[in-house]
Amino acid sequence: MTISQLSMCPIYRQKPYKPSMPSRPRCTKNTPKPNISPMPSALIACDKFKGSISAEQACAAIQRGLGADWDVDFCPIADGGEGFVAAMIAALRGSLHQAPCHDALGRFIFADYGLITTAGKSTVVMEMSAASGMWRLRDEERNPALASTFGTGEIMRHAIEKHQPEKIIIGIGGSATNDAGAGMAAALGVEFLDHAGHLLSPTPESLRQLARIGTSARMTLPEILAACDVDNPLCGKRGASAIYGPQKGASTEDVLWLDALLQRIAQLSNGNDHALTPGAGAAGGLGFGLLHFCDAQLIPGFEMVADAIDVRSRVKSADLVITGEGSLDAQSLSGKGPIGIAKLAQRAGKPCIAVAGHISAEVIDAAIFFDHCAISSLGHPLAVSMSRAAEFLEQLVRAKSDVWRKMIAL
Known part of the structure; x- marks a missing residue:
């Protein structure tokens, strides 16, 4: 019976079969270390895209865009509005x-x-x-x-x-x-x-x-x-x-x-x-x-929601933080959830990405986001952008995923 056949037997499934092998040489200074790249982690903490998709749907679209090789913490947020x-x-x-x-x-x-x-x-x-x-x-x-x-x-x-x-x-x-x-x-x-x-x-x-x-x-x-x-x-x-x-x-x-x-x-x-x-x-x-x-x-x-969902510790545990809502503009800077997330990321020394339907110059100039992408940049009419927001979010994030991964690996 071959080793592969043994491993299929129920008695051997209880403990992995380990054939005797010569002892592994110890690593020395001159021995190259194995190239193991840990899976990067991302906290996705989005609010709703008002009139289009919920916070949960926005987070899910971003998660799909990142792909399977990210360890994702799924965290829909809200401030005082819907959700x-x-x-x-x-x-x-x-x-x-x-x-x-x-x-x-x-x-x-x-x-x-x-x-x-x-x-x-x-x-x-x-x-x-x-x-x-x-x-x-x-x-x-x-x-x-x-x-x-x-x-x-x-x-x-x-x-x-x-x-x-x-x-x-x-x-x-x-x-x-x-x-x-x-x-x-x-x-x-x-x-x-x-x-x-x-x-x-x-x-x-x-x-x-x-x-x-x-x-x-x-x-x-x-x-x-x-x-x-x-x-x-x-x-x-x-x-x-x-x-x-x-x-x-x-x-x-x-x-x-x-x-x-x-x-x-x-x-x-x-x-x-x-x-x-x-x-x-x-x-x-x-x-x-x-x-x-x-x-x-x-x-x-x-602040109230952040305390309830323990978002501060979740920000600290992530390699990358992604947040957003339908429109990030001057009003957002007055206390909206995504700005709160960005400030928590800043304090924790974590890069924060803004993903939104539209991002105003005031928000970009505030320099609290490491990178940003907006559905409006795709050039579609507003009605189309709103009706297909989840699809476009996924598309934007997929195009940036590798860039963000390389960035946090530096």
């Missing part, structure tokens, strides 16, 4: 629930939220975008004058009444609204009144008649933490209306009166100090509404 709940309940073994509520335009829907229980204490994790997000509206429906965060408040009320949580963590990003959180506050019992004392609908168009705000009927709330992905104040040139209003359908004239309205809400509620807080302008001013009407704390959304 925040999924990231948190996956990391902390929570459960998914639904709340009846209304979208930004007042249509009845069911929205997801998470529940995390640790040592007998419960925490509700939710996204304002689940109810009041732009993703729920068609392009032609975008109108911040008529949009409200009322549905966000409905989720909060439902979760409080059903679970009596010690804490609510709410991700604020991806909004279709510009109401300073008035809708959310109204769902929790805050009253917005005109000069005659009539209750107003909490939409910006209706709130143009606002004369008084009453908070005595607001329900009792648990501790609230708002995971915020930007540092904009409520009003002014960097405020919610000026920076994010046009994305939500606001005209130049709309931006002016919407900004004035948010200032009026802050003045009537004695919340001028909160209006200046970094992050007050997040989600159309919902940051302000949570601060002022709910006594919330604003915490960087990426």
Whole structure:
């Protein structure tokens, strides 16, 4: 029986067959070392490509592009926008629930939220975008004058009444609204009144008649933490209306009166100090509404997720870090997840690659990425780029994979 035949017998499968061989000579200074190239490791930590593919799909496309000869740590991330709940309940073994509520335009829907229980204490994790997000509206429906965060408040009320949580963590990003959180506050019992004392609908168009705000009927709330992905104040040139209003359908004239309205809400509620807080302008001013009407704390959304998924140690363990999202631009530099990943990589001395749909000159000039590649560089129309984003990501990464491998081997 030959050695190969012996190795196929069950009795020999238990221990590898080792025929007697002459002892191996010891390596000396003059003996060449075997050329063993360890498999390089990559941490793929991408956020969603908004309107195109999820964080998970983006990470998977990049992994396919790298190929099988990389040891990949698959790590979808989120800041305060879409994907925040999924990231948190996956990391902390929570459960998914639904709340009846209304979208930004007042249509009845069911929205997801998470529940995390640790040592007998419960925490509700939710996204304002689940109810009041732009993703729920068609392009032609975008109108911040008529949009409200009322549905966000409905989720909060439902979760409080059903679970009596010690804490609510709410991700604020991806909004279709510009109401300073008035809708959310109204769902929790805050009253917005005109000069005659009539209750107003909490939409910006209706709130143009606002004369008084009453908070005595607001329900009792648990501790609230708002995971915020930007540092904009409520009003002014960097405020919610000026920076994010046009994305939500606001005209130049709309931006002016919407900004004035948010200032009026802050003045009537004695919340001028909160209006200046970094992050007050997040989600159309919902940051302000949570601060002022709910006594919330604003915490960087990426930091919260990073702690939950232990991303710092995962960055340190990788040879290469790859991150990105749909658009890396000046707004990303204000606190978005991929920039947070890049800064962690810098501190750990790891090269970080940016992969995105589009990368602006401001991000490139910030010099926090070792290399970058963008779908926009392929020259396809935007609609094509968005519909085939996963395919193009894989293509871009495959073209660079060997370059990155050689780079980390140096």
